[in-house]
Amino acid sequence: MKAVGVLAALALALALQTTLARFLPGGAAALDLVLVVVVFVALKHGPVTGMLAGSAAGMIQDALSIGVIGIGGLAKSIVGFAVGAIGQQFIVAAALPRLVIFLGASVGHAMMFIGLYVLLGLGSFPSPWSGILSQALGNTAVGMVAFSIVEVFPVLVDRRRLSRRTRR
Amino acid sequence: MKSAPDVWQWPWYLFAALTVGHVLLISAQLNTDRGVPVIEDVTFGTFAEAQRGISAAVGGVRTWWGDYVALQMVRDDNIRLRRELSQLQVTLQQERAMARQSRTLSRLLELRTQVPLATVAAAVIAGGASPEFRTLTIDKGTADGLRPNMAVLAPAGVIGRVVSPGSRAALVQLLIDRNAAVGVMVERSRAQGVAEGTGTEMRLNYVSGGDDVVAGDVAVTSGIDGIYPKGFVVGQIESVEREAGAFGAIRIQPAVDFLSLEVVLVVTSPPRLAVGDVASGPGTQAQE
Structure with a gap:
């Protein structure tokens, strides 16, 4: 059931990334929704699930783009594993630690991805910092909102049910 | 247990x-x-x-055997081989001259058989899956005659090239992708260079310091890359920086709004270009 949920979330993120993200003001570069889901999954389910989700999602992204298959997968699996491990070692239920994790994961992912391409001589990324920072901010904003929705939504539903029962 | x-x-x-x-x-x-x-x-x-x-071990034994044991008739062989080598060198020179002549003739033939462009219309069905690359997915593939490195155009100008065609869909690399490059020339002054993607826009590189390039100039494809047909609009020169007589950063604002693309044209006939054909102005036209 957990695997189905993770796969569905990744598929949804990928669909949104390829359809809606390109209409954002900064284009598709403004957000990496798939990375947001990988970080989310890693925080919720731990390093192994985060790593496997990152690997699968990254490789699908690689296959659907013009990159070398495996580089995105490697970067995202490392991020998924690291975030999952941090989530198990530290308390990250508050907003500030989560914000730091989303920012760190986004910057770390971009640096690994770009670093691998530059290291292997497969591409040049002149002055990437503004792009990395803006994407990290975008990912963090979406990630924080996603966490809030996932955590607040069940509480709201319960309250509504409870209020209906009390009226009867 | x-x-x-x-x-x-x-x-x-x-x-x-x-x-x-x-x-x-x-x-x-x-x-x-x-x-x-x-x-x-x-x-x-x-x-x-x-x-x-x-x-190395086996070779050492063989060398020892050949150098010191099996030295028979070596001097005669040496003289015979030197004569053969001289004859072969003369023949090689003749063959090279014939190959050069053949290449020149085939270039002339290509130029004469240059034909107008054939295009296929395709709808954009998805954007890029990875934010690090600028790509689009279109709804036409190899079944419709698409092949890698075919140019993709919009009414406003050049979009990019087909990089990975499937049977019923194809991945298009946009001009603004960091790994994309297109040979361009300034329409007004015919100054040539290479426009390279930066992720959000393009930079014009490899422009000679003596060339005439100013902000507002229109950059069109030069056709020299063998992918994009000549004379199509790439973008407008946004700013020009000069450093000690040489050009610094020349920024190009793409002619196409990549965020609002819905339908594109894929050039299915490869641009045929002869060397020295790049300075004679737009010579191709699209037809559906």
């Missing part, structure tokens, strides 16, 4: 295995400077060293 070990309890082993798997997968797709896949190079290199050792 002893239960089987649970691999899910070994995240570090799994992490290491997955990382090695990714590295092997990446290596399988990469080539070294010599054009050999990395994985093949490493594997081959390892085994080759062992073979080299064996070969």
Whole structure:
């Protein structure tokens, strides 16, 4: 059931990334929704699930783009594993630690991805910092909102049910 | 009863295995400077060293035998081989001259058979899956005659090229992608250069310091890259920086709004271009 949920979330993120993200003001570069889901999954389910989700999602992204298959997968699996491990070692239920994790994961992912391409001589990324920072901010904003929705939504539903029962 | 070990309890082993798997997968797709896949190079290199050792041992014995034991008729062979080599060198010179002549003639023939462009209309069905690359997916593929490196155009100008055609869809690399480049020339002054993507816009590079390029100029394809047909609009020069007489950063604002693309044209007839044809102005026209 957990695997189905993770796969569905990744598929949804990928669909949104390829359809809606390109209409954002900064284009598709403004957000990496798939990375947001990988970080989310890693925080919720731990390093192994985060790593496997990152690997699968990254490789699908690689296959659907013009990159070398495996580089995105490697970067995202490392991020998924690291975030999952941090989530198990530290308390990250508050907003500030989560914000730091989303920012760190986004910057770390971009640096690994770009670093691998530059290291292997497969591409040049002149002055990437503004792009990395803006994407990290975008990912963090979406990630924080996603966490809030996932955590607040069940509480709201319960309250509504409870209020209906009390009226009867 | 002893239960089987649970691999899910070994995240570090799994992490290491997955990382090695990714590295092997990446290596399988990469080539070294010599054009050999990395994985093949490493594997081959390892085994080759062992073979080299064996070969050196065997070779030492053979050399000793050949140099000191089997020296018979060597002087006569040497004289005969020198004569043959002289004859072959003369023949090689003749063959090279004929090859040069053949290449020149084939270029002339290509120029004469240049035809107008044929295009296929395609709808944009998805944007890029990875934010690090600027790509689009269109709803036409090899079944519709699409092949890699076919130019993709919009009414406003050039969009990019087909990089990965499937049977019913194709991936298009946009001009603003960091790995994209197109040969361009300034329409007004005919100054030539290469427009390279930066992720959000384009930079015009390799422009000679003596050329005339100013902000507001229109950059069109020069056709020299053999992918994009000549004379189509790439963008407008947004700003020009000069440093000690040479051009610094020349920024190009793309003519196409990549965020609002819905339908594109894929040029299915390859641009045929002869050397020296790049300075004669737009010479192609699109037809559906």
